[in-house]
Amino acid sequence: SRASRKRECRIMATVSVCQYHRGGFSFENCKRNALLEADINKLGFSSPAARKTGTTICGVVYKDGVVLGADTRATEGMVVADKNCSKIHYISPNVYCCGAGTAADTEMTTQIISSNLELHSLSTGRLPRVATANRMLKQMLFRYQGYIGAALVLGGVDCTGPHLYSIYPHGSTDKLPYVTMGSGSLAAMAVFEDRYRPNMEEEEAKRLVRDAIAAGIFNDLGSGSNIDLCVITKGKVDYLRPHDVANKKGVRTGNYRYKHGTTGVLAKTVTPLNLEVVEENVQTMDTS
Amino acid sequence: MNTRGLRSQLKDSVPVTGLCPQAGPYGVQDSLRRGFSSVKNELLPSHPLELSEKNFQLNQDKMNFNTLRNIQGLHAPLKLQMEYRAARQIQRLPFLPSSNLALDTLRGTDDTIGFEDILNDPVLSEVMGDPHIMTEYKLGVL
Numbered sequence: 001s002r003a004s005r006k007r008e009c010r011i012m013a014t015v016s017v018c019q020y021h022r023g024g025f026s027f028e029n030c031k032r033n034a035l036l037e038a039d040i041n042k043l044g045f046s047s048p049a050a051r052k053t054g055t056t057i058c059g060v061v062y063k064d065g066v067v068l069g070a071d072t073r074a075t076e077g078m079v080v081a082d083k084n085c086s087k088i089h090y091i092s093p094n095v096y097c098c099g100a101g102t103a104a105d106t107e108m109t110t111q112i113i114s115s116n117l118e119l120h121s122l123s124t125g126r127l128p129r130v131a132t133a134n135r136m137l138k139q140m141l142f143r144y145q146g147y148i149g150a151a152l153v154l155g156g157v158d159c160t161g162p163h164l165y166s167i168y169p170h171g172s173t174d175k176l177p178y179v180t181m182g183s184g185s186l187a188a189m190a191v192f193e194d195r196y197r198p199n200m201e202e203e204e205a206k207r208l209v210r211d212a213i214a215a216g217i218f219n220d221l222g223s224g225s226n227i228d229l230c231v232i233t234k235g236k237v238d239y240l241r242p243h244d245v246a247n248k249k250g251v252r253t254g255n256y257r258y259k260h261g262t263t264g265v266l267a268k269t270v271t272p273l274n275l276e277v278v279e280e281n282v283q284t285m286d287t288s
Numbered sequence: 289m290n291t292r293g294l295r296s297q298l299k300d301s302v303p304v305t306g307l308c309p310q311a312g313p314y315g316v317q318d319s320l321r322r323g324f325s326s327v328k329n330e331l332l333p334s335h336p337l338e339l340s341e342k343n344f345q346l347n348q349d350k351m352n353f354n355t356l357r358n359i360q361g362l363h364a365p366l367k368l369q370m371e372y373r374a375a376r377q378i379q380r381l382p383f384l385p386s387s388n389l390a391l392d393t394l395r396g397t398d399d400t401i402g403f404e405d406i407l408n409d410p411v412l413s414e415v416m417g418d419p420h421i422m423t424e425y426k427l428g429v430l
Contacts, residue, residue: 022410023403023405024402025337027335027341028334030334034334108406112401112402120399144337
């Protein structure tokens with residue numbers, strides 16, 4: 001009968017919500033996306049690329065703390081998507097993190113870890129440690145097996161001193177006195193390997209990081225624009241954005257606009273257009 | 289944050305439940321309630337992370353219980369699991385989203401934020417099941 005058929009439709013409609021609706025990543029569209037990708041590739045097009053920060057990021061431990069540096073270019077395939085993006089993310093008042101890889105992944109991961117670290121420090125009542133942030137990041141990235149493309153340089157000063165970690169997308173970490181990540185990491189590492197020495201002064205450390213990022217900017221296509229620096233010491237953080245505008249946009253020297261009177265006027269006729277109002281319609285805007 | 293060690297858990301490897309949807313009351317796929325099934329959907333995951341994510345919380349709980357058993361003896365996980373069972377029963381009506389606050393507090397996830405709190409939050413879901421059907425299904429009257 002009609003009532004029972006309607007009832008069957010309502011039962012079918014609740015199919016998807018009979019199970020417990022869990023939050024988090026949903027893999028429902030993966031098969032559909034794979035099919036769409038195959039179809040698009042057959043036609044010869046390519047699907048849009050995620051915005052990456054082809055990047056140079058680096059960090060160095062000096063006498064009183066940690067200096068983190070980053071360039072400011074974000075790319076979308078072969079096009080620059082953002083000429084001045086901020087790659088040094090806040091984790092806690094004494095810990096900052098530079099992010100390379102997929103821009104969205106680094107943003108969300110650092111924000112989640114920042115929130116977790118805040119809750120954790122409220123629970124312990126102490127200033128958070130860099131090792132805690134490192135452990136949280138490493139466990140999250142390993143859980144997602146490298147599908148979250150976030151390569152991070154984590155640095156900060158806590159009660160045990162200054163620390164610097166590099167974290168790879170699959171979840172491995174290294175604790176070192178100087179690290180570089182991103183597509184320009186080799187250029188920056190070359191500068192570090194040449195000029196690093198332990199227990200530098202602050203000015204020397206800032207100069208070293210600035211030169212390393214500049215090497216990445218000028219020798220790597222994925223890095224560019226300005227140099228951001230973040231100097232973290234015990235009790236003080238200097239976020240220098242921009243520390244150095246390495247690539248200033250040029251100013252135009254000439255103008256193609258012609259002056260008034262370049263073309264001589266020979267004759268002039270003015271014809272007025274007589275328009276008559278046929279219909280007037282007033283629509284009041286709903287500003288409630 | 290995960291503070292349990294993993295080395296002691298290697299011998300208690302956790303069997304991962306597959307993608308097969310639950311069988312209905314007669315042992316076969318309940319097409320009316322759960323839709324059509326296909327062999328490919330059941331055998332192959334659509335993403336390498338699908339299985340591990342589906343069972344992540346379950347595996348974490350099992351690992352924690354095993355560690356607790358090794359440290360404190362059998363009584364500790366037994367008592368905790370009884371509390372989990374009691375907390376799991378505190379739910380709102382079937383068609384409304386439940387906060388699971390007691391369960392979160394027991395697990396220690398009430399002061400952590402993960403992707404499950406940001407993406408696809410059930411509270412912000414746009415669809416809701418039909419209240420009558422869902423209550424009848426829950427009570428077994430359907």
